[in-house]
Amino acid sequence: MIEDKNQEKTGLDQLGEFELINHLTKNFTLQHKSSIMGIGDDAAVMDFSNKKAVMSTDLLIEGVHFDLSYMPLKHLGYKSVMVNLSDIYAMNAIATQITVSIAVSNRFPLEALEEFYSGVALACEIYKVDLVGGDTTSSTKGMLISVTAVGEADEADIVYRSGAKPNDLLVVSGDLGGAYCGLQVLEREKEVFKVNPNNQPDLSPYTYIVERQLKPEARKDIKGLLQQLEILPTSMIDISDGLSSEILHLCSKSAVGCNVYENKIPLDPTVISACEEFKIDSTLVALSGGEDYELLFTIDQKDFPKIKGNPHFTVIGHMTDKNEGAHLISRGDAKIPLTAQGWNSFS
């Protein structure tokens, strides 16, 4: 996990800023028909014709959002793209283009940036998005990444956070809490490594949760799955800050309340065993852990038969009148107000 500091490395000052961009992006090609001009002019040019364009952006800062002592740069490049594509998919749109900006201090050699961009390239290939721009500059400390993702959708397909109605069912894709548990494993191994750098950790029992943290996948497939089921969600959001925080966003934007059932929250067995090992409450992890990049959405009750038993989706609750507020109904049938304990970088 820790890079070999003795290899021959190329200093970034050996290349000009434009040479650097050219070098890092030379293998990227444009695949989307909406990409008219990519990297190499003052701006990218895109043609959305009769579609609507959607756009989202995120900043990722070393020491705040990621730790390079256990995050391989290729994974970081991949994850940086995922974080943003997830927002595009949460609009029920198709992601089409991204820009990637990166600032690094002079401790990073060219080879480190090549690793990062190889992760970006892999994400572009798998998710069929075009890298059409970005900026590359130096920082005074560490690495920071800014990604903007663009997508397209027919107007009628776009799903906002604001369309949920009382009695709509609350549905989540995949399972929750994995990314947070993976982070706990990695943090523990980092501490072990500090004490004994020769220790070779066996992470195999934790493969799933470590991958959820290091190499999350955005839910590109959900739009198609829902289309096949002939379901258009009434509201949708992606789960980046934790289930609790996202439910409260849907409630607030849609002016509704919500009951979510603790015993319905989908947890992978690896998450349950990791929570036992780390002596943390698995429900709390699912509610507040964050970084799962699953989609949370509401559907009309009449669509319940279409989704029932589908392995991709779990109905975890229902929306209520706004005055009823947002609550977790515990396994013991207690009604506990939901609070946003999602991750806050400032606290």
Added chain:
Amino acid sequence: MIEDKNQEKTGLDQLGEFELINHLTKNFTLQHKSSIMGIGDDAAVMDFSNKKAVMSTDLLIEGVHFDLSYMPLKHLGYKSVMVNLSDIYAMNAIATQITVSIAVSNRFPLEALEEFYSGVALACEIYKVDLVGGDTTSSTKGMLISVTAVGEADEADIVYRSGAKPNDLLVVSGDLGGAYCGLQVLEREKEVFKVNPNNQPDLSPYTYIVERQLKPEARKDIKGLLQQLEILPTSMIDISDGLSSEILHLCSKSAVGCNVYENKIPLDPTVISACEEFKIDSTLVALSGGEDYELLFTIDQKDFPKIKGNPHFTVIGHMTDKNEGAHLISRGDAKIPLTAQGWNSFS
């Protein structure tokens, strides 16, 4: 210029991340008909109907791109937007939307971010662009800003860097070198301030060049001016890194050479006198200074009568066959190869 550290300030940890975004953006409204959804969902939604969309992004890092000891935060917010709009105008497009992401360390109180966003708001108002998204997070050191700008244009109006032909005339808007000279004045005053904090500098002789550095304006007007003159440039780029570097970009992308005439380069009298005072060569400043945010473009020779004598534009040279290379023809008629000595953050 230096903020009063004794005022009552509000720590960012007193607000949640969403409260902070809401607070900072509550006075922004959507004005553009292409802005369907702004801040408040997973992504912004835009409608470019039959227009093409253009997009550009830049990173600005404290200590690399700006110095808060003389850059007021409101100006910084304004300039951050200008830097990006300039790229949109360099495509001969109309800027329509921006996203602004900002990361700050905990030394910044809420009031500092309010100042920054007031500059962003002023830019949005004057330049008629909508703030439709962004990200707000903490950094481990200093302030960093990422802006993405979006615009729209009819396909036939878009001007790339690649369309220049031999014999086309090379034209620049406004005048050059001011921003670099302004920076020299500010750096000098900063050194004086370090020695004598009670010194009140008289910057009035330098108003123009200091404003060119602290509060540049992007050339929103050029598209309209050229339309009135019935000129469509054959290639265009904005001058962010210095005239020399931008000419070389046009030459490279268009596969042409260029002769640029030293005695034609437009310089404001304040720039000339500042260069004398600082004992720097004014031509070198214009060629390599950067941050002028003027537009550099080529036009067909037949359009010369339309532009001749126009106070907004100066013909500074002409394009040649690629094999002739890119040269500065000095006042003494020497032919000096142009080299990109534009600013490189890595060196």
